[in-house]
Amino acid sequence: MSLRDRAVLVTGGAGFIGSHLIDRLILEQPSRLVVVDNYFLGSDANLVAARAAYPNVEVLRLDASNLAAMQDVVTAHGIETVFDLAVVPLPTSLTYPNWTVMTNIGITATFCEIARRGLIERLVHMSSSEAYGSGRYVPMDEGHPDDAITPYAAAKAAEDHIIRSYIQTFGIDATVVRPFNNYGPRQNPGTYAGIIPIVIQRATRGLPIEIHGDGEQTRDFTFVRDTADLTVAIHETPEARGLEINVATGVGTSINTLVSRILEIMGIPDHPVLHTPERPGDVRRHVADASRLVSLVGRQPSVLSDEALFETVEWYRSFLG
Numbered sequence: 521m522s523l524r525d526r527a528v529l530v531t532g533g534a535g536f537i538g539s540h541l542i543d544r545l546i547l548e549q550p551s552r553l554v555v556v557d558n559y560f561l562g563s564d565a566n567l568v569a570a571r572a573a574y575p576n577v578e579v580l581r582l583d584a585s586n587l588a589a590m591q592d593v594v595t596a597h598g599i600e601t602v603f604d605l606a607v608v609p610l611p612t613s614l615t616y617p618n619w620t621v622m623t624n625i626g627i628t629a630t631f632c633e634i635a636r637r638g639l640i641e642r643l644v645h646m647s648s649s650e651a652y653g654s655g656r657y658v659p660m661d662e663g664h665p666d667d668a669i670t671p672y673a674a675a676k677a678a679e680d681h682i683i684r685s686y687i688q689t690f691g692i693d694a695t696v697v698r699p700f701n702n703y704g705p706r707q708n709p710g711t712y713a714g715i716i717p718i719v720i721q722r723a724t725r726g727l728p729i730e731i732h733g734d735g736e737q738t739r740d741f742t743f744v745r746d747t748a749d750l751t752v753a754i755h756e757t758p759e760a761r762g763l764e765i766n767v768a769t770g771v772g773t774s775i776n777t778l779v780s781r782i783l784e785i786m787g788i789p790d791h792p793v794l795h796t797p798e799r800p801g802d803v804r805r806h807v808a809d810a811s812r813l814v815s816l817v818g819r820q821p822s823v824l825s826d827e828a829l830f831e832t833v834e835w836y837r838s839f840l841g
């Protein structure tokens with residue numbers, strides 16, 4: 521399932537993981553590369569490298585949950601593979617749960633339907649470890665129950681069910697890629713930012729770091745370029761068809777440890793850190809069992825490294841000016 525000379529669409533391509541996936545896809549020399557993003561959180565700045573490396577990349581500002589519009593896009597561009605990454609993020613689901621759920625499920629249902637109608641050959645859907653909820657056991661394999669806590673997570677779990685149902689009922693060619701917590705350059709540092717951008721921004725501005733709860737909650741932090749690389753590898757693996765696949769390191773890091781490492785890299789190890797009340801829906805344990813990924817593609821992402829954290833810190837420093 522080589523991507524060379526294939527016509528590829530990436531939804532959410534102006535976002536964090538999507539833009540890195542586009543950079544990685546360009547190395548495969550697809551015949552066409554189309555991005556659909558409504559710029560809810562996406563940014564043109566994330567696509568600067570892609571436009572330089574692949575000037576013909578077509579960027580369409582559209583709503584990926586609009587079936588008629590998406591059907592027009594895939595037909596007009598002869599799209600063969602869709603990487604579906606468009607999403608309304610978790611924090612939005614705490615303020616606008618109904619809209620988040622309806623939009624996110626709508627995007628998945630749209631591309632399942634397009635696959636069922638035979639308008640594309642292959643669908644790679646990006647799920648999230650949030651669908652598992654807090655780990656009943658760790659490491660969490662793909663058989664871990666869906667214990668979604670937030671409306672966002674419930675929508676991610678529902679999306680996975682929709683994909684499964686379309687695979688089983690209609691035989692669509694789809695794979696579910698399930699990343700854990702990603703970090704790296706380009707993660708939205710504004711409204712709805714993730715933990716790493718928030719820590720770097722507050723430290724840069726001399727503000728104390730706020731850790732929700734005791735800080736001993738663990739996450740499986742994965743560098744975003746590894747996620748992009750492995751998503752391409754999964755597409756290239758025929759045995760991955762119909763499967764759900766964790767993409768993560770298999771190593772958990774507590775929020776306390778993460779914050780200390782970032783502050784050390786920034787050269788301010790004694791920067792003040794406060795503990796605030798737990799956040800609603802904060803999962804306690806998240807560590808992946810990545811053995812399915814390793815057995816399919818022969819590798820997995822590298823463990824949280826100072827080098828990758830340093831690159832991330834430097835990116836935010838220059839971004840924040």
Ligand SMILES: NC(=O)c1ccc[n+]([C@@H]2O[C@H](COP(=O)([O-])OP(=O)(O)OC[C@H]3O[C@@H](n4cnc5c(N)ncnc54)[C@H](O)[C@@H]3O)[C@@H](O)[C@H]2O)c1
Nearest residue numbers: 532535536537557558559560561562583584606607648702
């Ligand atoms: N970031 C993580 O740590 C992480 C972890 C696990 C899974 N994921 C999954 O990876 C995927 C990408 O997440 P991300 O972190 O890059 O998020 P992101 O918010 O950076 O990117 C999502 C993109 O989707 C776009 N979008 C939102 N609604 C849209 C709509 N209706 N139509 C078209 N575009 C729309 C946004 O503008 C944004 O550019 C998602 O499926 C997410 O669930 C992310």
